[in-house]
Amino acid sequence: MVVGELVQEYDVVVIGGGPGGYHAAIRAAQLGRSVVIIEKEKLGGVCLHSGCIPSKVLAAAAAKLHAIRNSSLFGILTGEVEFDLAGLTGHKNKVIEQLHAGVAALCRENRIEVVYGSAYFLQEDRIAVESGDHYQVFQYKNAIIATGSSPAIPEGIICDGEQIFTGRSITSIQVVPEKLLVYGSNYIALETALSFKQFGADVTIILDGRKSDFSFDASINRELERILKKHGIKVVKDATLQKAMVENEKVEIFLQTEKEALNLQGSHLCVSLAPKPNLEELGLDRIGVELTEEGYINIDEQCRTSKQNVFAIGDVTSGPPLAVKAIKQGKTAAETIAGQTAEADLNLLPMIVHTIPPIATAGLTEAEAISEGYEIEASQFPLATNGYAAIHNQRDGFVKVVLDKKNDILLGVHIFGFGAVELISAGTIAMEMAARDEDLTFPHYPHPSVNEALLEAVEAIKGRAIHLAFPKRKEKVKS
Template sequence: MVVGELAHERDLIIIGGGPGGYHAAIRAAQLGQSVTLIEKDQWGGVCLNKGCIPSKIITHGAEKFASIRESENIGIESKNVTFNMNTFTEYKHKTIKKLRESVQLLCTANKVEMIKGAAFFLSENKVGVENGDQYNVYRFKHAIIATGSSPQAPEGIKVDNKRILDSWSITSLDLIPENLFVYGSDYIALEMSMAFEALGSQVTLILDNSKDDFDYDLSINRELKRVFKKNQIQVIRNASISKAYSDEKAVTIILQNRNRIETITGTHLFTSSFAKPNIENIGMDRIGIETTESGFIKVNKQCQTTCSNIFAIGDVTEGPVLAVKAMKQGKVAAEAIAGIGAEADFRFIPAVAHTRPPIASAGLTEQEAFAHGYEVEIGQFPLSNNGYAGLIGKKDGFIKVIFDKKSKLLLGMHMIGDGAIELISSGILSLEMIARDEDLLFPLYPHPSINEALLEAVEALKNQAIHLTPNLKKERFNV
């Protein structure tokens, strides 16, 4: 390969066309930058093609299928309803393709130059881009690294993408597993457990030794135990997989459970993974960008690296491996490059799971609030007491609010139940605007709706909730 001296001039180079990358590209273009977006694989990145979107198509399909089977109570007869995996797979591919095309159309409409190829830094202001036999050099004023991460399975587990699956390959399954073991405690493990149970798999969830529960408020964790029991999902706690291997017919798992070792078998194993930032082959060693002890790129609140004209966003930086983080950082980086005083603050980043029922949280959990030294007040309202939840047959779950007793400031909001993922925006806005209990009590809430459960959760603080019986008003509601 002969590298020519000619370098194409660009204002901003963005390496990676996932959610963070294309949000950064479009925001920078809105601010008048000449933007080149480089992606070596598929537009939309892992989130659109292998992660967030495919997994949510699975959870959506599972919820639809389960809802149809549960609809006999309102007169819809569904005894012969089946789930056709081939049709579902075709729908998934069509949906992803349309969304991928939408990303391209949006970038084109904003005059973002889109280049396919593998990019790597040659110096602090140059990148090389290789695509097959084609090679070009670009000189830039600023660059943004948005190359994402790859799943790394726990030690002892070799993912074969057929029977032993990670977060990328489980979304490509073309069958419903007969017996699915799920190893992990994150939101993906919960989503896959509940989705495949609804589709007909016998599911066993294994929590490793470092986790005897989930990373949610303790009330949500208790409700999850009830939901698992109701749905016949077995949970093995305080265990770890020391080894897992597969053959043509089954997966064999060597399980270390407290003081004993046992061997269990099933048709499939899904394992939650560690996120490994994709920074090995982009030439960072040539320009001296510093990384953290855990291997992520160091950035400040403007997403600026230790190389002042280069920024980094998304999974290559420390913090939750979430598209919402990458998208926000992308906009912040674009605005910082344009001279706008923007910052990325993830204090109230929402934690959501598209489970059955959905989970959504923002702010401090009850246990975190106590650990921070707050004297807390808690209001909690069960969806079983909400008229609309009863009407639609979605009575599982509750809404919980946590306030500082002295200042009356909202500290956290946690919910599990139908509509939780949409409703948590009210909690995020309230936290960002430093809301007090009176700020949530004053507005009118639509009727009938699950929104009213939020009002009654706050009313429960003052023993004013209309749809709680007196004994539940005197004592905090426990699930």
């Protein structure tokens, strides 16, 4: 630092303006702290500009296309349906611009300063920011690291944004691929596959890292295999991507399985793997922030790092790279800084996938519950027998619950089907409150609605579900 350099002082410096960062900043400002956000690119971060929001715009368009193509069941005759990617791109960009403007307005209203540039720690209470030739120094009482993550790319693969894409960059593709190869097994890979299949692409998913299946509950994996086959999406398992070559506007990929080498050809390739945390440029070694063995920032339940006045949230910390995690951690860090009692417990993070139909899960799978030593009971209720699902011709999927057999406490909820994204919150809240089966069967459920599928899934544990032809067991009647 140059002697005599002007130092700006803030109570809280937030490095990164993504969902976690701006939630942390606004919450800290609400609690009376002076706050500055240092953002390298755009407010809203990857989630708003190339992740959550644009990918869900594509998924929403795919769902609408699917619905329109099946609208004749409702007496709605549309003729041949055409899809215009350019039109969808225009809508996507408009949504992003509106939400970006909204985040900027919230920061202004909360008197949060926003500075653009690359940040790095100088010492335990100072951060430098560089933007071109411009250099600033900020002194802070507390800092929150929210720098997010970058796509992980296999060695030797070059994502050129023309034929080979990441799960983020493919949201800006200019053409519908003739034949799309998707390498990955996370929610982005699934959403990409289902969306572009509806847009007209021939799609193949290659599970990464020689995985033999997706990471959901076994019941969802089985149904997912059926649904992908129903949509005409091919799945390659137990393979590792070795190399990808682009020639004459075609992509050829080389895979290695346990038994043989394979090669597949397509017009485009999308690589969607677990991202890597953005930490390299922060100078964490200067202030002694400790990392985990996997390379994430080590934090406690208040999101505090090994340095008392430095916090970390989101993708730079261990756990699923989900915005919901970053948002909760951001608020927790801000409230802890303000002296409030706060905690970020990630055990019941809901995870959603906007496939057709959607997937939503929270809590333990059957296998996880057994491995943790629980004696369990599990049941599932098929949406094929739910009246509201029948009305909408959305019969695929089910609601599954996992309970602790010893005390009837709910351990996991796994939903695959119509209404899953909205319904999962009921399961999450129930588990947060350590609900027993009777807590879920006692309330009234609106009729007709998909909510009733959750009720009957729980009732099925003890053979009380009305709309199951073969109850798990008959209830004993006392004389």
